[in-house]
Amino acid sequence: MTKDIIAFWGYPEKNITDKTKLEHPDALWIDLDINYNYPDLKLIPENYCVIIKNIVNNAFCLKDRIIKILAPIGKDKCDSAYFISEILTLEGFDIVQTVFEDKCKDYNSLKLPISTSNLPLRKKVELITGNIIDRKDYQNLEKCTPAFGFWGVPPNDLSILELFPDNTEVFGWIRAVEAGYPGDFNIETYVKKDLPTIFFTQAFCSKTALAKYLANKYEGLFIDIDAVPNNSTKAKIEAFLKLR
Amino acid sequence: MTDIYIDAGTTWTKILEVKGDKKTYKTIKSGKLKDLYSDCKKATGHTSIKTEKYVNEAVALAMGAKKYLEKDCTVLDLGSRDIKWVKYQNGKFKDMDWNTACASATGATVEMLLKFYGLKTEDLEFTKEKYTITCGIFGLEKIMDDVSHGLKASVAVSKFVHGLAYNAYIFTKKSENICISGGFCENRCFMESLKQYANVIPLGRYVLVDGLLNENQ
Structure with a gap:
């Protein structure tokens, strides 16, 4: 299957998003936070944030099509996202960890x-x-x-x-x-x-x-x-x- | 013509029939509702019978107890499967809450316990001790443990009810003045337990149907 998806969750750092857009101008961008009603693969404990479950289920269900995942792991997302990004790396995904913690000056x-x-x-x-x-x-x-x-x-x-x-x-x-x-x-x-x-x-x-x-x-x-x-x-x- | 107002609870349904100036209040088993009534003017609670207007339960509670809310009382409705409260300040809505996930520390659990141990509500007496029943299921375990070690079932269930009253008090954010709506008004053990923590006024079972009548007036 052709890999045609750039996946992400949260709000990836803008420069990394821009760079990825230039590298893959025709890619389809998919927000993994969203519930697309893919089957629950039960890889995550039952009592866990459903958004993180969405990320994992979506990622595995779209694995054959995903080129890479832009993965915010800083205070702009959460600790769970960090651990999931590491797990997905272990599972063979191309993960680009991002931290977007800029503070507004005005x-x-x-x-x-x-x-x-x-x-x-x-x-x-x-x-x-x-x-x-x-x-x-x-x-x-x-x-x-x-x-x-x-x-x-x-x-x-x-x-x-x-x-x-x-x-x-x-x-x-x-x-x-x-x-x-x-x-x-x-x-x-x-x-x-x-x-x-x-x-x-x-x-x-x-x-x-x-x-x-x-x-x-x-x-x-x-x-x-x-x-x-x-x-x-x-x-x-x-x-x-x-x-x- | 008679206008019918229905508060359909999980176990009991409260009905207000209004014909001219005459008001008649009734309580029936919820399972019998569809046999006795086909439609009504307004309804709240868990019902599928035809109604001209459905009113949210917390709104019906607030409308039914408005004069108490305006005196800065917290109005608490403790039903079979849920518990909700509303609070006003200076005549305006200030705060509310409604448990939405777990019904193990509400009326249905007490009814099941009474049936399980062959007890009546009148058998329960206020006890100074209480079970901590943040989770009602854990509370059941404590009752069974204590009863198996020789504690009278009526005392154990009373301790559970005291725990339930304490939970209700905490749930209302430790309100000083609490008006109680619902069948627990008739549970002496519950009312005495709650009085250990707050000033308590029983409003009876018909607050929500009165609220249906008052709503939009």
Whole structure:
């Protein structure tokens, strides 16, 4: 089978992405974080972050087509990603480890047209993650007056984002990605003090501690979901949005 | 014409029938709901019967207990399979939570324990000691161990219920004033246990159906 895929997870360092684009101009870029419904190969323990499981399942299911994997392993991703990158190396993948921990020097200069737009929340998250590679200009999006905040990472099951109204502003790692600083703790932990915000993480992710801490600090709602949300979790989000 | 409001719980369904100024409250086994009612004006909980409007349970709870919430009480609904609470501050929503993953420390477990040991709710008495039941399944193990070593089953289950009350208190972030909604209002052991930690006001089983009536008023 022809190898035609450049795979990645998280937000690979920009120079490495640019170099890889030049080396493989016709390659198909695949984000391994995303759940493409490939079979669970059970290579990862049951009680583990579902995003890391996605990475491993996607990688092995696409192994014959993957040229190389750009693998963030720094504070811009997580320790689990480091161990997975080493395991995948042992399994014969061409892994390029990247660390993207740059800090913003002028927070007032950040451009966040998607996070602050009035697009549906799911669309916002899809555009931001898609733009890691595409790098299109979205400066002309119409802004919203936010009524709610969504803090966190892109969920494994994006359908929970459809519970939120369009005037929901994006915070957390997703916002840091749009800003171009996925490892900047100040951007990741910024929220608006009086904006009712839901703090989301995947279960078994180390960001759970941060989400819980911030939810308590800002009187938001902490939600952790494993693979897919159950009805009670959805109802909890709906109640928070309705009562606030 | 009678307007019917339904709070369909996992074990019990609470019903409010409103005809003119007359209100009638009923509790039936949830398994009988579809035999007795085909539709209703508003519903909450776990039901598939036809309804003009479905209302989220936590919203129904908040609407049903609004006058207590406005006095800065935390309102806690402890059901068969889940537990949820809502808190207001200065007349506005402030905080809430809803357990969503594990039902092993809720009403269904207590009902199963009572059946397993042939006990009635009235047999349970407040005990100063409690089991730590962060996980209800581990709590069951402690009950069985203690009973096998000679502790009366009613005392062991009472210790479990005390643990459950303590969990509820912690779950509400240690609220000073807690209003209880649901069948646990009638569980003397639970109520006495919870009073060790907070001021407790029982609101009865019909808070959510009252909330359906109040919603959007």
